Amino acid sequence: MVSLSPQNLPSADLTPAQLEQGTSLWRDAWHRLRRNKLALFGGIVVIGFTFTCVFAPWIFHLSYQDQNLDLGATPPSAKHWLGTDTLGRDLLARTLYGARISLMVGLVASLVALAIGVSYGAVAGYVGGKLDSVMMRIVDIMYALPFTIFVILLMVFLKDPMQAVDAWLGRFSLFGFHVFEGMQGVGKILLLFAAIGAVEWLTMARIVRGQILSIKKMEYIEAARSLGLSNRRIIFRHMVPNVLGPVIVYTSLTIPAVILLESFLSFLGLGVDAPMSSLGTLIKDGSEKMEEFWWLLVFPGGAFSLTLFSLNFLGDGLRDALDVRASKD
C-alpha cells in the first residue's frame, strides 16, 4: 500500500490556488481526452475540415457550379487539385460544398433529435410513475419499427409539398427584398432535418431518462436538499451538469449517424437536389461514372469516410473522457 504523503497525491504539483479550486468534471474530462491520441486526431480533423468547408468560398475562390463543357472530366492537376467532373466543374469545390451540406444536415438534425429526446426523456424520468412507463413503452415499440423505410416514404411523398414551400420562399419578399433568393432546395433540406431528427431521438430519450432517474435517487441530491438548497439550484447546479455529459457524448455520436443516413438517402436519389449536392449525391454520381473517371468516386468517398472516421473517434473519446457508460444502441 502506498502511503498518501503529499508528494504522492496527484495534485502535489498544483499551486495552492488551484488546489483550493479543485478539479471539475470538465477539466478531468479534458485531461483524459488530451491523452487519447485518436480522439484528439479526430477532433483536429473535424475542426479543420469544418473550418475549411465553411470558409471554402474565400479560401479557394472556386465555384461548385461553374461549368466548363470544353474541359469535361479531367484527372487531378495543378489547377484542379482533385480533378473536374464531366461538366468541367471543380471537384475540390464540389466536395467541400457537399461536405458543407452533409455537416450542416448532421448538425441540425442532431439538434432536432437532441431537443425531442432530451425533453421526452426528462419528462419521463422526472415525472416517473405511470406516465414514465407508458412513455418508455412507446419508445420500446418505436425501436422495433423499420424507420429507414418511413424516412424514405416521407422523403418521396412530401417532395411536392416541399417544392411548394421552395416556390413560396422564392417569391417571399420583405420590404421589397427577396430574402430567401437563391435558397431553392431549402424546403427539401428542412424536410430532411425533420425526418431524420424524428428518427434519431429515441436513444437520447432513453439515456436522459435513465440519467435523471438515477440522479434523483443520489445521496448528494438529498444532501443538497437537507442543506436547504432551492429546487432551482438543485436542478441547475446538480442535475443539469450530470445529464450534460451523456447528452454531449450521444449528440457527438448522433452526428455521424445522421450524416450516414442523409448520404444513404442521397444515394437513393432522395436527398438534396441539384445544383446543390451532399457528399452522398457526389458519391452516387461518382459511382455511376467510375469506370472512366475514378477520381469522381474516390475523392468524395474518401472525404466522407474521413469525416465519419474522425467524428466517430471524437465521440468515442468523449465517451471515455466523460466516463459515460450508457450503451450506444
Add this chain to the structure above:
Amino acid sequence: MLRFIARRLLETIPVLFVILTATFFMIRFVPGGPFTAEKAVTPEVMRNLERAYDLDKPLWQQYTRYLRNVLLHGDLGPSFKYPNRTVNEIIAGKLPVSLELGAEALVLALVLGLTLGVLAAVKNNTWIDYVCSSAAMTGICLPTFVLGPLLVLLFAIHLGWVNASGWDGPADRILPCLTLGCVYAAYIARLTRGGMLEVLSQDYIRTARAKGASEVRVIFKHALRGGLLPVVSFLGPAIAGILTGSFVIETIFQIPGLGREFVNSAFNRDYTLVLGTVILYATLIIGLNLLVDVVQVWLNPKLKFE
C-alpha cells in the same frame, strides 16, 4: 417463456395495425397519384382506371376493404403499376432474393466479426489486436455506398474476376454480400472484443484456468458464451439494418430483389405495393427482434423472461 412470447406477439398486433393505418393514410393524403405521371389520359380513362382500383370510393371505404382483404385473405391487392399482377405475386418473386442476400451477408458478418473480435481480445494489446481493431474501425467508416462501388471498381472492372452486377451464378453473390456484411462484421468485431475482454478478466475464467483447462477450452467453452451477449443484443438492429441496407446494395449491383422494388414503388406511388412491402418489412423486423430477445434471455441466465 411461452408466456413471454405470447405476450410479445399480442403486443405486435396493435403495432402492426398502427403501421398499416399510418402508412395507408400518409400515402393517400399527399398530392399526386399513381396515374398522374403517365401520359395525359382522357378523363374517361382516368375514371375507369380509378374505378378499377376502387380509387373512386370514399377513403374510409377503401381502408376498411383493404384491411379486410389483408386480415381475412392475406391479400395485399393488385399492383397499380404492373398491370395484371398482384402485390402478393411480386413480393413472392422478389423477397427470396433479398432474404438470400441478407442471410448470406449476416452469416458473413458473424463469421468475420466473431473471428476478428475473438482474435483481438485473446491477443489483447499485440499487433494482432491492433490490426483487427483498425480493420473493424475502417469497416465502420466505409459505408456500403462507398465500399460497394470501390469493390466493383477494383474486382470487377480492373481485375475482371467477377461481374459488376447481376444475380445469376454463385460468384455474383460475393461482392454484394461482402459489401453488405462488412459494416456489421466491423460492429460485431468491436462488440465481441469488448465483451470477451470483460469476461476474460472475471473470476470464473481464472478458476477455469486454475483447474487446468486448456486455453482453447477456456475461450470457446467458458468465455465465448458470456462474451457473445453484446453481439446478440446487437443482432436486432443489425438485422433491421441489413434488410434496409439491401436497398442500396440492390441498386448498386442491380439485383432483382424486394429492396430495389420498394424504392421504385415509392417513387412510382404504387400504393398497394408500398403498403404491402412496408407491412412485410415491419412484420419481418419485429418478428426477428422477438427471436433475438428470446435467444438473448436463453443465453444469459441473469436475465429472465418477464
